[in-house]
Amino acid sequence: MTVVVSRPVVRTAPYWVSTEEIAGDLRGRHPAHPKLALWLRMLGHTGVRTRPWVAPLAETGERTGVGDRSRAAYEGARPLAVDAARESLRGAGLAPGDVDCLVTTHTTSWTVPGMDVDLIRLLGLRPDVSRVGFATVACAGGAHALVQAARFVRAHPGSRVLVVAAEALSTLYHPRTLTLQTVLYGGLFGDAGGAAVVSEAGAGAEAGPLEVAGTWEFVLPDSQDAYWGVIEEAGLFFDSGPDAKKAAGRVLPHLATWLDGRPVDWAAVHPGGPGIIRGTLDGLGLDPETGGTHSLASLARGNLGGVALLDVLARTVDAGIPGGDGVAVAFGPGFTTTALRLRAVAGAAAPAAAQAP
Template sequence: MTASVKLLSLATASPPNDLAQDDVFEVAHRIFISRFPEFVRMGPVFDRAGVRHRQIARPVDWYLQPHGWADRAAVYDEVALDLFCRAAEAALAEAGLSGAEVDAIVTVSTTGVSTPSLEARAMGRMGFRSDAARVPLFGVGCAGGATGLSLAYRLAKAQPGAKVLLVCVELCSLAFRLEELSKTDIISTAIFGDGAAACVVSSGADGFAAVTGCAEHTWPDTLGVMGWRIGEGGLAVVLDQALPPFVRREIRPVVEAMLARQDLRLEDIDRFICHPGGMKVIEALEGALGLGQGALDHEREVLADHGNMSSPTVLFILDRARRAGLSKRSLVTALGPGFTASTVTLEAA
């Protein structure tokens, strides 16, 4: 009988520059008000975003200067690598492993471009073996936490006993730009933050949860819902404001179909662990999945304390859920560019 794949550990890391939402609003007001008159009408977005604090790669003054690709890439290489190593070191320490015992590294990041990718840059500091498999994953955005965990699970299942390290790192703040202003720029300024999370997945070992299944669904003709647009100054956010209604209308039948392939129903899930997106998306998920208002409490807490960090966010939420005591069966869900839904089914150890 094949041993089940377990989550052995989970760790998170944040950059040191902490910003209160009130301070973000003051800075945004100073920047936007003279160049984007509609900011007055959109100002309440900051109050409704559900974010109290977020952590960012650089002190706020850095963002008030113009920066091109070279500057942003240099910050990404430095800060994303540091966050990668901090999260990975903590996850390996909790699992009682060294870098040399890692057989495969899945790196998820969509907010910067680094070639060679982060796990290669981290090899010396982390002590990874020269024969460790490197699997960098780009372009999955906010879905990346669930998509990356799904991939790590598949790799661990395909090679019993292998230790698979998943690291999600995002610096969403690097998309903040002074050159162009739009409603989307204001919304992203109100909700996005930076962070990293890592976990170790393996079979034949003790862990805090077993991974029992995964699934993915991409809706046709939805490329414009979410993603990045490449401009002269770097990556720019693409975010359709019709996303919450889309989630409310589309997510339930898709989740039901994904669960059905595992011989499960919605009623079999004791706890949903959802990438929050923003407050309106949280409310749309609660309504669509019949969870009741306020059910996604860990999601609200992580959004409040860190903002939307893209791919690591759902792992931050999973970490809170396991510290509070995982329910018997949980479904990790995240939505991202494609437009795609990714899910991972967990059973508490």
């Protein structure tokens, strides 16, 4: 069986906030803080120049309380998910009733029922569609959803799976609570929705341009102190420890074991930061200067969390999928890693879908 993935569709939030604007807001609120200048220089080194948010900077910064912030995050992410999903179905030549399984990932709000249930109504999917909803995978969400979709297709030949990721990570911007983590993670991330269709080749969907040749999931032992999220009265916070910088590098030997000597001619790496991108490419035996073009371009517009790898894959398809075998890899809190071996489908053209600005 040949499992294929459509060109991912990404929809970014409408308000673009520059790093300079964030720095100005924090300086205005904390003019005498002794470490703010250093922390802002560190934010500048992340490679993010601007990021899309679901609300303007002033409105985002004034939100208080986990309830208000959670509702705003979900209400901001939901229309991005719907738009991306509808465009993905259109590009694949599918009607809502053609979808056999829906896989969603959304981490930035606490919502019950989840986005999977909401999308059935909003997209007009069948009420008996299979559902897989992830709420804690975070930055690995897009890759994780693609892996589960590919496994569903292999277990159910002829099925069509809609993958939808949506995050409003601007909820991590807490200008009143000033720490290194709130400055870095408040400014690193952007808000977006993304979607793709995973199906068996020839199963009624337009042929996707990417073939899934293998999948891999991995939880790095003793890595729980690398990255984590915390819900407090003020809202959702993201934090990290001393092990954070080393975690991705510790995964690479295990990734190489999974690849088992198979050639890697190109890669789509989750844009968690310049060091993660370059280190992963180097570990895969690829040139970090040329192989990370699409990941670095995505990062310049903000780390889109679970949508980020979908954005990198869309850029890869639009630029022309390189020949040979590739690896898509994403990292998330845990410390978790999800990867797919991919290759271009011979003769398949990417569906016409405009990349979000």
